[in-house]
Amino acid sequence: MTELGEAAGVLAPPRRRDAAATRATILEAAKTAFAVTGYDRTSLRDIAALAGSDVALIPRYFGGKEGLFTEALKATIAPDRLRDWDRSRFSRDVAEMMAGAADIADPRTRTFQFLLQAATSPTTAPLLGQAVQERFLAPIRDWLGDEAGQERARVLAAIYIGFLVERLIRGAALEGAERTAFVERVTAVIDGVIGAE
Amino acid sequence: MTELGEAAGVLAPPRRRDAAATRATILEAAKTAFAVTGYDRTSLRDIAALAGSDVALIPRYFGGKEGLFTEALKATIAPDRLRDWDRSRFSRDVAEMMAGAADIADPRTRTFQFLLQAATSPTTAPLLGQAVQERFLAPIRDWLGDEAGQERARVLAAIYIGFLVERLIRGAALEGAERTAFVERVTAVIDGVIGAE
DNA sequence: CGGGTAAGTCAACATGCATTGACATAAGGA
């Protein structure tokens, strides 16, 4: 795997012979590798090299490649809390972000790619759906306010995802007049959903 | 591969020893298989079995697995013309569809899964982006009218994609009050973009 | 009708993969 670079053991903490630490290191490496290369194109050897560990530890600690993947998926889905977004700025911030280019170095981009990969697999899609419900839709609904229905969070999430995908396949950032028009329209669409004025 | 069933040679036409026909059959099988299982999880033996052909023909006819994939991708992207959608009904039709369940038997669902798979791969994403521009954004822009900017088509496409993904990870159809509210809101959002009243 | 060529079949190969088990070694308490 050239896409992850050849750096090995970057994530490894100084302590040696610590099972919990190496486990965590491997899991972190797996999250990155799976996000960039996807499940099948990522070999356990790649992950082990990135983590600076040995391949044989992975089947032992995670029960196999699939176990590692599902655990990485769960760990990825659980965010470090939704940011306290300013409601009046939220839509414009999102619109500006979507008008830019997808940065593969941004861990959020990798996370999203990871989740999108999971969405396309029939086996992981249900797991993802349940997790999205718990960790994503519920917080958004709370953020939107008690009067908001489940459907409102759903619509917002869908639109958000759609723009992320569009940015992904677009590749480059928007420029000039198209950018300003795009930002305006995206802002309007999101405001229409979250009910800001 | 169990997911595609064990039926072999279903797509095969009666004529034998016809290179063009077998090539087309293999390509059709590849489009299906790639959409359902993704690039890596689909083996050439699976495709050959589905097409009722021999594995060795694929490297010979398509130059390898990658060649087959890109050709299947191009063939998938090119639709048999956009339908002449009724502008006044478009948003509601889409909303109703999105509220339903994703049907894997529907070839459009498979096509979308295929494209989504392609979007997550760094190698195929640019190819997909260019194709989406030509075959998708341009027609939508024409449909929206000359006064509409490129960004309007882009936003519509993004929202459309987002709802498709949401439906995919949701799995089941929406029911009851949430469904009606969802349909209403989706209709409003789309109308806001396409400018219908 | 017969031969030449295209089309299909089959077996084999090289490769990369996940996984397993045996072995070495560091860590920490008695």
Next chain:
DNA sequence: TCCTTATGTCAATGCATGTTGACTTACCCG
């Protein structure tokens, strides 16, 4: 310090895959 156990290392195995080449056979033109 020594012994036990957890932890890391290494080599080997079995399997599935893409690809190649040699072989067989159907088709078609003369």
